[in-house]
Amino acid sequence: MARFGSAYRQAVEAHREARGRLARVAGDLHRRADADDGPSADLTARLARVGAALASPVPGATALTAGPVPVRLGEAPTADDAFPVVVPLGRGRHLAVDADARDPRVAALLRAVVLRLVATARPGAVRVAGLDTAAFGATFLPLRPLVDVGVLDPPAGTEAEVAAVLDAAERHARAAQHAGPDADGPTLVVVAASPPAPRELARLAALTHAGPSAAVCVLLAGHPPRQVGPPPPPLAATTRITLTDQRYAHVGDPPDLPYSPDGTGLAAPVLLDGDPPPASVAALAEHLATATRRQAEPTFAALLPPARWAESARAGLRTVIGLAGRSPVTVAFDDATPHWLVGGRTGAGKTVFLLDVLYGLSARYPPGELHLYLLDFKEGVSFTEFVPTGRDPSWLPHARAVGIESDREYGVAVLRELRRELGRRAGALKRHGVTKLADLPRADPAPRIVAVVDEFHVLLAGNDRLAREAVTLLEELARKGRSYGVHLVLASQSTTGIEALYGKADAIFGQFAMRVALPGGAGVLDPLNPAADALPVGSAVLNTAAGAAGADTVVRFPDAHADAADLGRLRHELWQARPSGSRPPAVFRGYDVARVDDDPDFVGLRPDARRPVALVGRTVDVTGSVAALPMDATPGRHLAVVGTSPVGAQVLRAATLSLARQHRPGTARFLVTPLVAAADPVAADLAAALVDAGHPVDLLDAAGLRDRIHALAAPPPGPPTGRTYLVVFGVDAAGAVLGRADPSIFRSGYDDLRALLRHAPGYGVHLLGWWRGLRRLADDLGGAQNRDDVACLVALNVPGGELGLHLGVTDLTYTPRPNRALLVDRHAQRVDLIVPFGGAETDLDGEP
Numbered sequence: 001m002a003r004f005g006s007a008y009r010q011a012v013e014a015h016r017e018a019r020g021r022l023a024r025v026a027g028d029l030h031r032r033a034d035a036d037d038g039p040s041a042d043l044t045a046r047l048a049r050v051g052a053a054l055a056s057p058v059p060g061a062t063a064l065t066a067g068p069v070p071v072r073l074g075e076a077p078t079a080d081d082a083f084p085v086v087v088p089l090g091r092g093r094h095l096a097v098d099a100d101a102r103d104p105r106v107a108a109l110l111r112a113v114v115l116r117l118v119a120t121a122r123p124g125a126v127r128v129a130g131l132d133t134a135a136f137g138a139t140f141l142p143l144r145p146l147v148d149v150g151v152l153d154p155p156a157g158t159e160a161e162v163a164a165v166l167d168a169a170e171r172h173a174r175a176a177q178h179a180g181p182d183a184d185g186p187t188l189v190v191v192a193a194s195p196p197a198p199r200e201l202a203r204l205a206a207l208t209h210a211g212p213s214a215a216v217c218v219l220l221a222g223h224p225p226r227q228v229g230p231p232p233p234p235l236a237a238t239t240r241i242t243l244t245d246q247r248y249a250h251v252g253d254p255p256d257l258p259y260s261p262d263g264t265g266l267a268a269p270v271l272l273d274g275d276p277p278p279a280s281v282a283a284l285a286e287h288l289a290t291a292t293r294r295q296a297e298p299t300f301a302a303l304l305p306p307a308r309w310a311e312s313a314r315a316g317l318r319t320v321i322g323l324a325g326r327s328p329v330t331v332a333f334d335d336a337t338p339h340w341l342v343g344g345r346t347g348a349g350k351t352v353f354l355l356d357v358l359y360g361l362s363a364r365y366p367p368g369e370l371h372l373y374l375l376d377f378k379e380g381v382s383f384t385e386f387v388p389t390g391r392d393p394s395w396l397p398h399a400r401a402v403g404i405e406s407d408r409e410y411g412v413a414v415l416r417e418l419r420r421e422l423g424r425r426a427g428a429l430k431r432h433g434v435t436k437l438a439d440l441p442r443a444d445p446a447p448r449i450v451a452v453v454d455e456f457h458v459l460l461a462g463n464d465r466l467a468r469e470a471v472t473l474l475e476e477l478a479r480k481g482r483s484y485g486v487h488l489v490l491a492s493q494s495t496t497g498i499e500a501l502y503g504k505a506d507a508i509f510g511q512f513a514m515r516v517a518l519p520g521g522a523g524v525l526d527p528l529n530p531a532a533d534a535l536p537v538g539s540a541v542l543n544t545a546a547g548a549a550g551a552d553t554v555v556r557f558p559d560a561h562a563d564a565a566d567l568g569r570l571r572h573e574l575w576q577a578r579p580s581g582s583r584p585p586a587v588f589r590g591y592d593v594a595r596v597d598d599d600p601d602f603v604g605l606r607p608d609a610r611r612p613v614a615l616v617g618r619t620v621d622v623t624g625s626v627a628a629l630p631m632d633a634t635p636g637r638h639l640a641v642v643g644t645s646p647v648g649a650q651v652l653r654a655a656t657l658s659l660a661r662q663h664r665p666g667t668a669r670f671l672v673t674p675l676v677a678a679a680d681p682v683a684a685d686l687a688a689a690l691v692d693a694g695h696p697v698d699l700l701d702a703a704g705l706r707d708r709i710h711a712l713a714a715p716p717p718g719p720p721t722g723r724t725y726l727v728v729f730g731v732d733a734a735g736a737v738l739g740r741a742d743p744s745i746f747r748s749g750y751d752d753l754r755a756l757l758r759h760a761p762g763y764g765v766h767l768l769g770w771w772r773g774l775r776r777l778a779d780d781l782g783g784a785q786n787r788d789d790v791a792c793l794v795a796l797n798v799p800g801g802e803l804g805l806h807l808g809v810t811d812l813t814y815t816p817r818p819n820r821a822l823l824v825d826r827h828a829q830r831v832d833l834i835v836p837f838g839g840a841e842t843d844l845d846g847e848p
Helices: 001-035 044-057 102-118 137-149 158-179 198-208 278-297 348-365 406-431 465-484 503-510 564-576 646-662 677-692 702-712 731-738 749-763 774-782 784-791 800-805
Strands: 068-078 082-089 094-097 126-131 187-192 214-219 238-243 249-251 319-326 327-333 340-343 370-376 397-405 448-454 486-492 515-516 541-545 554-555 588-589 613-619 626-630 639-642 666-674 697-699 723-729 765-771 792-795 821-825 830-836
Touching: 044 249, 044 278, 068 102, 082 094, 094 102, 102 126, 102 137, 102 187, 102 214, 102 278, 126 137, 126 158, 126 723, 137 278, 158 214, 187 503, 198 214, 198 784, 214 588, 238 830, 319 541, 340 348, 340 697, 348 448, 348 486, 348 564, 370 406, 397 406, 406 448, 406 465, 406 486, 448 792, 465 486, 465 503, 465 830, 503 774, 564 639, 588 800, 613 646, 613 792, 613 821, 626 821, 639 646, 639 774, 646 666, 646 677, 646 723, 646 765, 646 830, 666 677, 666 702, 677 697, 702 723, 702 731, 723 821, 731 765, 731 774, 749 765, 749 774, 749 784, 774 800
Parallel strands: 094 214, 094 238, 126 187, 187 214, 340 486, 340 515, 370 397, 370 448, 397 588, 448 486, 639 765, 639 792, 666 697, 666 723, 723 765
Antiparallel strands: 068 082, 238 249, 319 327, 319 554, 515 541, 541 554, 613 626, 613 830, 792 821, 821 830
16 A cells, blocks of 8 residues: 555656646747747747758759758648658668558658659769569659659569669669768669568668668668568668558657657658659659750760779779769679670760770770780771871770771681680690689789670671681680680670571670670660660660679760860870880781882892792781792792782782892893783883892793793703793783694693693792683693692682682682782692782772
8 A cells, every 4th residue: 555655646746747847848838939920939830841941952952972861751730730741861861661662652652752862962963773573663653754864773673683783782882882981972772662582671771781881772661571480680770651540650760860759759640742743753854864964974084093004904804984873884804794795786886885995994904914806897997096097106005906897817817816825825824733814923924805896797797617617716715715814895786697606606695794785786685684775875784694684784985986085195195105115006907908019028028038938918817917928949839810800910010029039139030921911011110120120131922931931841951040930911811822832842832831830940930920810720730630730829809619619629718809819828738818919909000
């Protein structure tokens, strides 16, 4: 009884104390009301005024990087009026609702909060990622205009897409934390319309614990989940909303900013806000689109590193390619994405994208750690600026081989060189007892190689021997390149319909984890991935999962052509800093005409050569080596230039002049025989040049040729005292003379010609002839059994099938075209595509 009386007295005292506190508060309110003017004296009106001010910051002016901002959730009605309810949201401040977005009130609230966060911040300062596995993205449909302007990412509706969004969110958080509190990067708002699977829910909860420096705000509906199982992961710094009935909700205290003394939340029911008007969403999207274009267009200079050549390539290559929202996007050549597949229609920006990547890499890594092999198979100038020109002598120090309007044969030659490099690197790894490129000692480094093949479908065109070899080489490079630091970039308008890839496409492209889809390039992505369906020019989808949906990042990249001045300055800066002794890249220009008179190998020829060589052009190989045919004592060391093209006369002139430079004056005799009018100017020029060089020259006609062949067909009585070169322009035109038999000896000129071809090299006599038809050559030789009597052949516009029959080769791949010829040396088992001296279809003075 005593204890009951004591408790009663304590209750009475508490009641009296509460009544006194209430009286004091009432008196204070009355005093404040007496001191104020008009309706603001009412407490509810005052709350409404303050709440409205907090909930209505200046649009587009709030810096979310400085901290959370007040965001309106709804209003709390009272007996006389209502006041707005605001909570702090933004970096490090989050929101959770106990029901998911299948409740219309929750869906509308999430959309309203997203719109207010985006509208409050300056353009580009907020990016929104939506997760909606319960309704497959339907929650975000009213916000579609924000998707179109790139503020709201396409919502993730599957578990794989949710995982990919959270991967990106975690990368964003790490990058923001690495950048530091003073960085002005965007805030990522992750909106989960319903709780994801437990693993992903734990990852969302972890983002709420990352703190303000992570630049992430989480809006999570349906938490805690209403299912049987372990308790959900705890959330940090989160304001909670609980739906109390069909109309009202309860808003808990925001973290560190309590509404109530006891932390239970606002002691008033809250009517949550509904959907924002569609007109407001559209107007905001239009404003953001204009502001984004004006303020956030990426520039190449802004993406460059602060210092040149300051990074190491031992673990891989990385460069910033553009922006996703306002966040820089980094791409890599490493173990995860060793090779890239790039797709896009004509005009979509493939060249611009590739230039951005190549310049970005070259600015970050020194030439000793990065080598570039660049092939362009279209009629363009994609890589011209990386090589020296008559207008600009600079070049990119990292470039090793550059093909401009490349031939397929040149592309295959580059792939062969890369395969040889794989073999060399495999030997180096074994020699040092290591398994990774990064483990090689610094004294024996192996720079990473990036090989870019633009319009690679041209390289694989058809199903001939060349295409099949290219496919085999690409497959080997794709499989082994990761281990040896050789990375491929294949770019094309389309990757389908390539006959040579039938049965091999999956084996090759399966190694290309990085897919880059530009406008019109959705073919490089999975058929079920629509991420590239509506891309504007200047943007691309980056996918690191071989095109699978859910691993997409939409990036805007700089226009290299618009920033040409910046690129030029960077190229000259890198060129000036090139290591001592650096050589310019080997360049193959498919349209260039080869001229013997200014060819460095021709100029470098000197007399007294042990084995004189006839120079006939430049080989289509990685280094553009000179096409040289030795003229020694081996039987058959003669040269036949075949084809109706007048370039044949120029090739014959180049071969003769190059031989003349290897003999001292008077040690070689030249018998020049112009038998076709079209070759007269070239023959006259050749004879004059030989005389000027001090060599004896005889100009012959058809009859004189017949006599000299008869005389030269017989070996001299003693050792040869010099060389004799019989140079005939139009051997087929001598048929009438050579075909007549001498009745005194019963021999025709053809008999003497065949004897000369078979035996004359042994005593220093060589024939250099131009035949305008392959059949006439075969007839002059006396049939296929004698074809080795002329071992060296340069075929111009001769059909490949006809040439193969003459040579006895069944799989010869050759398509005649201007400015190309096929060099055959039967003794050396050599068949090479060359750019002949004299070049394309020129007139005989050598002018195009």
